[in-house]
Amino acid sequence: MKKLNIAVVYGGISTEHMISRASANTIISNLSDEKYNIIPIYINKEGSWIMYDNYKSDLKDWQWEKIGSDVSLSVNQTQKGLLRLILDKAKLISIDAIFPVLHGINGEDGTIQGLFEISGIPYVGCGVLTSAVCMDKSFTKIIAQNAGIEQANYISFNEHEYKTNSEEILKLIKKELGYPCFIKPANSGSSIGIKKANNKKDLIAGIDLALNHDKKIIIEKAIIGREFECAVLGDALSGEINVSGVGELKHESDFYSYDAKYMDKTSHTIIPADISQDIIDQIKNYSAMIFKIFDCSGLARVDFFVEDETNKVIFNEINTMPGFTSISMYPKLWENEGIGLEILLDKLIDLALKKAYSKEQKIWKIEQ
Numbered sequence: 001m002k003k004l005n006i007a008v009v010y011g012g013i014s015t016e017h018m019i020s021r022a023s024a025n026t027i028i029s030n031l032s033d034e035k036y037n038i039i040p041i042y043i044n045k046e047g048s049w050i051m052y053d054n055y056k057s058d059l060k061d062w063q064w065e066k067i068g069s070d071v072s073l074s075v076n077q078t079q080k081g082l083l084r085l086i087l088d089k090a091k092l093i094s095i096d097a098i099f100p101v102l103h104g105i106n107g108e109d110g111t112i113q114g115l116f117e118i119s120g121i122p123y124v125g126c127g128v129l130t131s132a133v134c135m136d137k138s139f140t141k142i143i144a145q146n147a148g149i150e151q152a153n154y155i156s157f158n159e160h161e162y163k164t165n166s167e168e169i170l171k172l173i174k175k176e177l178g179y180p181c182f183i184k185p186a187n188s189g190s191s192i193g194i195k196k197a198n199n200k201k202d203l204i205a206g207i208d209l210a211l212n213h214d215k216k217i218i219i220e221k222a223i224i225g226r227e228f229e230c231a232v233l234g235d236a237l238s239g240e241i242n243v244s245g246v247g248e249l250k251h252e253s254d255f256y257s258y259d260a261k262y263m264d265k266t267s268h269t270i271i272p273a274d275i276s277q278d279i280i281d282q283i284k285n286y287s288a289m290i291f292k293i294f295d296c297s298g299l300a301r302v303d304f305f306v307e308d309e310t311n312k313v314i315f316n317e318i319n320t321m322p323g324f325t326s327i328s329m330y331p332k333l334w335e336n337e338g339i340g341l342e343i344l345l346d347k348l349i350d351l352a353l354k355k356a357y358s359k360e361q362k363i364w365k366i367e368q
Helices: 017-030 111-119 128-135 137-146 159-176 200-211 258-262 277-293 329-336 341-367
Strands: 004-011 036-043 049-051 069-073 081-086 089-094 097-101 154-158 181-185 195-197 216-221 225-235 240-250 268-270 297-307 313-319
Touching (some): 017 097, 017 341, 069 111, 097 111, 097 341, 111 128, 128 137, 137 154, 137 313, 154 159, 159 216, 225 329, 225 341, 240 277, 240 329, 277 297, 297 329, 329 341
Parallel strands (some): 004 097
Antiparallel strands (some): 081 089, 154 216, 181 216, 225 240
């Protein structure tokens, strides 16, 4: 059986650059050498695309910028691949599928997915529109609200609105949400730029912090409860939706911040979650519903709170390119279902190829 050429694209210019590199380490190390020719493409913090042949021995050393060669994605759909630039010559490297291990801005917000669409190369994960609306928390909330999904009360506004009407907005937040509340950039991941506010001073500081990361922000009423996550695999438009069991996040910090996720050794996950079967079923049903509502494909991790006082399941957010680090919940949830990482990666690549083939067939029929 002919090996597939799989380009693993990672790094990027977002604040989640280092997390992307850690996720890529895991994925590249677990892709089958027997099935794939693995072609890692590193996007540095300046946005340059770099390829290096001897990645096996140097994947963690990161000297690529010194010894790698520049590549770019061909947008000519008759030449589906990468153009490798060596001196004054360009060599085409054929690519069967792309695995974008990119988190945050320009990675999972629909922008690079648009580039892949133009190239005509199949890629793992959600499409342009789904990636964009799931990355933007304000649009996620509007769609979830329209679908009748329980979520925390919130207020959304942009930088211009805040600068021209800050006192009225601060009064509205206190009236509608109260304290404590959470301030979040609308477009950010890994809890970067998020702050909990217990008073007006905290709130103003949190808004200033969030506006450093995005021009639009979300303020949410704090939910006092436990945090759970569920993994989904499949393609909503084809009707293939597979839902994992449920895992719980445990941490000692005020909330699951960047430091709590990646620095605090006391933070951990419990899989399967120790909670009633009724709540597990609700979380799984909600996860499948949300995956379908947002037209997700490939993978997504759906996050929830379970409120202490009421036991209500409350939707928090959806992540269309969850982490694959050593502590990440998404692969661990599937491992608990008996699907190891190598098989999981095979399934994701297979879903990408099926989705692209289905799209090509529809185009062919229209042209006929």
